[in-house]
Amino acid sequence: MMTTLTAPMTASGRDADLLGTIRSEWIKFRGLTSNVVLAGFALLLLIANGVAMPWAYVFRDRGSPQADYDAYAEMIVDKTGYVGVILAVLAALLVTNEYRSGQIRTTLLSTPTRIPALVSKATIIAAVSFIIGVISSSIGFAIAPAILAGGGYSYQLEGAEALRLIGGSGLYLATLSIIGIAAGSLIRNVVGSVLTTVVFLIIVPVIPQMFSEYGTEITRFFPIQAGSLLLAPQGTDPMGPWGGYLVLAAWAVLLFTAAAIALKRRDA
Template sequence: MAATQVLQSEWTKIRSVASTVWTLGLAAVVTVALGILISLLSKNDFDNLSENDKLSFDPTFISFAGMSLGQLAMIVFGVLVVSNEYSTGMIRTSLAAVPQRGTFLFGKIAVATVLAFVVGIITSFVAFFLGQAMLGSHKASIGDPGVLRAVIGGGLYMTLIAVFSMGVATMLRSPMLSLGILMPFFFLISNILGNVSATKKIGQYLPDQAGSRIMQVVTPIDDDTPYGPWGGLAIMVAWVAVAVIGGYVLLKKRDA
């Protein structure tokens, strides 16, 4: 099967499964809604902040506060795109139609990545503009130094979370096992490692913590992270590459 046919086939598959479409919509709604709420609360609480916190106040990053929950839906989307075929048994039919497993996998990932990026970039811009509207006089402008980079970075971050999840799901095959590992990894382990002083230096190299730096404009005063926004994104890309390559290697080696 030609590459263009594979892409069309994968696009049809993703579109025809309601759960994958719904999770993308949920990622957008949750990210924007929570960002608006946190921005409004931050504006009302600004006068109560310490001097250091006022100096570290990052209106752009605050409007992305909903990403922490929005990425949950992106993880589910990435897992479902890959593991739906395993749970339904359709994977045998798919691999019979596209025997070149690399073409099959990268076609699937390419279509899902474009979809995730479109949703991610729209979500990021909407979250930014609505969040800034809530912040009133404390808001940032899209033309301020570093802001446009952070907003585009928000879209890239959401996309990379989805692609990382696709790689992990390709390795594990089971949707329950994939979600059972990814959810605690991002919502428990990463937070614990990142907030405990003894393990903070390890935590800052995890994909979500490194990648989220791209969305920061103001660096906190006591911050000692050894990389900047683009360095953090590069670390996240490296994690994603390892996950996807791992998925590809295992897909090539084992039976459907």
């Protein structure tokens, strides 16, 4: 059952301070069972991927040319972006469920300037997503060497690369979730925001490849494709890991800014 809570007011009694609003959003987030279930499901999928990928490598069909490659650390996190769509959908639901229930009026009454409410929702889901990414990748990297060693395989993972892949998993998921918050705020409808988030992140990037000879080049700059470079082997793309992440971050900033402007201008 959703917990209804108005955020603490400032000294003027007209607005909520940001920390108070964040605390309020956290209580609302953990008070709704579906939020916890979806977040937990994403965590379990990412952990399962981190375990399944080294197992798949050990038991791969060695006669297949596609299986003729050395083990590499990035295989543990290479599906993170697609599982992250679940967290982006969860983020969209954080906003749209309030519109559906009418609780958004209480939220905006507590934060008349509106932007702190949106920032607080983004902060909560980004923090949850970051933690999920760090925990799941850490578990994957802790377990994978033993699985690979059972088949006589191994990979090299230096400290800087471990930091990029573990911390990058958290950053990647956190940034995807902000795109979900923006979609939910812009569209407001539960079904519409969920479909838009999924279509934009997964389906739209494929379309340029169907209609343009430059489609592959264009696809590189969509959120999941660009952001995934942060978790890919070095040299995968000229943008590099952090260049790819900056493209993802630019998408998040652009969409979140649009959502903030729309929230300020439209009626609840």
